[in-house]
Structures are given as C-alpha cells and as structure tokens.
Amino acid sequence: MDEELLVLRRKGMRLTPQRQAIYHYLKNTKSHPTAEEIFAALHPRFPGLSRGTVYNTLNMLVQEGLVRELRVDDTASRYDADTSQHHHATCQKCGRVTDYFGPSLDSLLREAESETGYRLESAELYFEGLCPACQASNNVAP
Numbered sequence: 001m002d003e004e005l006l007v008l009r010r011k012g013m014r015l016t017p018q019r020q021a022i023y024h025y026l027k028n029t030k031s032h033p034t035a036e037e038i039f040a041a042l043h044p045r046f047p048g049l050s051r052g053t054v055y056n057t058l059n060m061l062v063q064e065g066l067v068r069e070l071r072v073d074d075t076a077s078r079y080d081a082d083t084s085q086h087h088h089a090t091c092q093k094c095g096r097v098t099d100y101f102g103p104s105l106d107s108l109l110r111e112a113e114s115e116t117g118y119r120l121e122s123a124e125l126y127f128e129g130l131c132p133a134c135q136a137s138n139n140v141a142p
C-alpha cells in the first residue's frame with residue numbers, strides 16, 4: 001500500500017483494493033487524468049469497478065489533501081497526486097497537461113492578501129497554448 005494511504009487507514013477509512021489502485025494509478029502517472037480515464041485504465045483489472053467508486057474515491061482523496069483537482073478543462077476535472085507546489089500548462093489542441101515547477105507565488109499571495117483583505121490559502125498558474133507535439137504537427141504542410 002502507498003504510504004500516504006496509511007494516514008487514511010489510521011483515520012478509520014476503508015481502503016479497498018479498488019480505492020488503493022485508484023490512488024496508486026494517480027501517483028504513478030504524469031498525465032493528470034480525468035475520472036473517466038482512470039476508470040478506463042483500471043476497469044480491465046477490476047471488472048467490478050464502477051464509475052461511482054472512482055468519483056467517490058477521488059472526492060475523498062481531494063478532501064483529505066492527497067490529490068489535487070485541476071480545473072484546466074471545461075468538460076471534466078483532472079486529477080494530480082503530486083500535491084507539491086507547481087503550475088500547469090494545457091495544450092489547447094490535444095488537451096495534454098504538463099507540470100511547470102516555476103516560481104512560488106507566495107509573495108504575490110501576500111500582496112493579494114493585503115490588497116483584498118482576504119486570508120488566502122493558495123494560488124497557482126494555468127498556462128494555455130500548444131504543446132511541442134502539436135507545434136510540430138502544425139508545421140507540417142498539409
């Protein structure tokens with residue numbers, strides 16, 4: 001079992017093999033998959049897996065702070081088990097989402113706090129454009 005899940009077990013949460021597999025899959029991919037993509041990847045190994053279980057498990061993991069929910073996509077949330085501070089670039093053509101470990105936004109956050117009076121918890125950047133593969137295919141003459 002992934003170490004991070006032991007924290008949840010100690011809190012008394014039920015960690016079925018399916019739930020463990022969902023977290024494990026997310027931890028071992030850089031693709032920032034949607035719930036549907038996670039379901040499609042795990043269903044062959046867990047024929048009894050339902051979409052509901054995938055959604056419930058993702059919600060639980062987000063709530064417990066083990067997974068980040070990314071709203072880079074209008075149609076579906078994407079998920080990331082890397083909770084370290086980083087930003088994301090999304091390809092407008094193929095939808096690929098890539099990590100960008102750029103500068104921390106802490107000083108900007110403090111500035112925003114003093115200007116708005118909010119107590120702010122987090123900030124991140126979403127970039128949009130064309131990924132390297134789509135740039136290459138754009139350059140090919142039709």
Ligand code: ZN
Pocket residue numbers: 091092093094095096130131132133134135
């Ligand atoms: Zn692309």
Ligand code: MN
Pocket residue numbers: 032080082086087088098099
């Ligand atoms: Mn990421």
